[in-house]
Amino acid sequence: LDEVIGLQAKKVQALKQHKKGLMQQLFPAEGETTPRLRFPEFREAGAWEVKRLGEVANISMGASPKSASYNDQRIGLPLIQGNADIKDRKSSPRLFASQITRECWVGDILVGVRAPVGMVAKSEHHACIGRGISALCVKGEDRQEFLYQWLLWYEPHWVSISQGGTFDSVNKNEITNLVALFPNPSEQQKIAHCLSSLDEVIGLESHKLDTLKNLKKGLMQQLFPQEVA
Incomplete structure (x- = not known):
C-alpha cells in the first residue's frame, strides 16, 4: 500500500509540474507581449493588451468585524479572514460573523493581502471578508477564470511588491495598479x-x-491492537 501511495503521490506531483510548465508557456514572460505557446487559431491575433487589475476587475478589500461578532452558531455570514479559511484553493470558513463589514460572493477570486501575500483561491460562499483578504470580480468582457489562472501563475511574484513590517502586506492601490497582459476574450x-x-x-x-x-x-x-485501558 505504501508503494501504491508513493506512485500516486509522484503522479500528482508530475501533474502539478506539468501545469506549472504549461503556464510558463501560455502566459507571456516578463518583458514580452505574447506567450511562447499559442493555440493555432490565435497565432495571428497579435500582442496581448496591457491592463491594470483595476481596469479589469472590481476589487473589494476586506475589513475585519469586531471579534465579539464571531460565532459558530451560523449567525450572520461565514467569515473568511485569511489563509486559515482557505483549503485546496477554496474558501473554507471556520466561523461566522454577525457584523458584516465587506462581502465576497460565490465565484469571486480571493487574494491574500497579508502573509502569505498573493495566496489565490475561489470563493464558494457569500461571506464576510476580513482584512487579510481581497475579493476580485471581473467586469466587462474579460474572463473570470482567465484572471484566476493568471493570478495563480503570478502568485510567487507578490513577494517583490509586498511591504516590510510585522506582517508582509499589500494595499488596494498596489493590487489596483498591478499590470497584467490580456489577450482577446476568446483566447x-x-x-x-x-x-x-x-x-x-x-x-x-x-x-x-x-x-x-x-x-x-x-x-x-x-x-494493530488497540491500547488497553
Missing part, C-alpha cells in the same frame, strides 16, 4: 479552459491519493 477562454481542465484532473488524482492514505490509516487501526 482568454481557451487558455482558461485548458488550465482549469488540468486542475480538475489534479483534483481527482489528489482525491485518490487522500483516499489511499485514509485506507492505510484505517487498515493500520485494524491490524
Whole structure:
C-alpha cells in the first residue's frame, strides 16, 4: 500500500509540474507581449493588451468585524479572514460573523493581502471578508477564470511588491495598479479552459491519493491492537 501511495503521490506531483510548465508557456514572460505557446487559431491575433487589475476587475478589500461578532452558531455570514479559511484553493470558513463589514460572493477570486501575500483561491460562499483578504470580480468582457489562472501563475511574484513590517502586506492601490497582459476574450477562454481542465484532473488524482492514505490509516487501526485501558 505504501508503494501504491508513493506512485500516486509522484503522479500528482508530475501533474502539478506539468501545469506549472504549461503556464510558463501560455502566459507571456516578463518583458514580452505574447506567450511562447499559442493555440493555432490565435497565432495571428497579435500582442496581448496591457491592463491594470483595476481596469479589469472590481476589487473589494476586506475589513475585519469586531471579534465579539464571531460565532459558530451560523449567525450572520461565514467569515473568511485569511489563509486559515482557505483549503485546496477554496474558501473554507471556520466561523461566522454577525457584523458584516465587506462581502465576497460565490465565484469571486480571493487574494491574500497579508502573509502569505498573493495566496489565490475561489470563493464558494457569500461571506464576510476580513482584512487579510481581497475579493476580485471581473467586469466587462474579460474572463473570470482567465484572471484566476493568471493570478495563480503570478502568485510567487507578490513577494517583490509586498511591504516590510510585522506582517508582509499589500494595499488596494498596489493590487489596483498591478499590470497584467490580456489577450482577446476568446483566447482568454481557451487558455482558461485548458488550465482549469488540468486542475480538475489534479483534483481527482489528489482525491485518490487522500483516499489511499485514509485506507492505510484505517487498515493500520485494524491490524494493530488497540491500547488497553
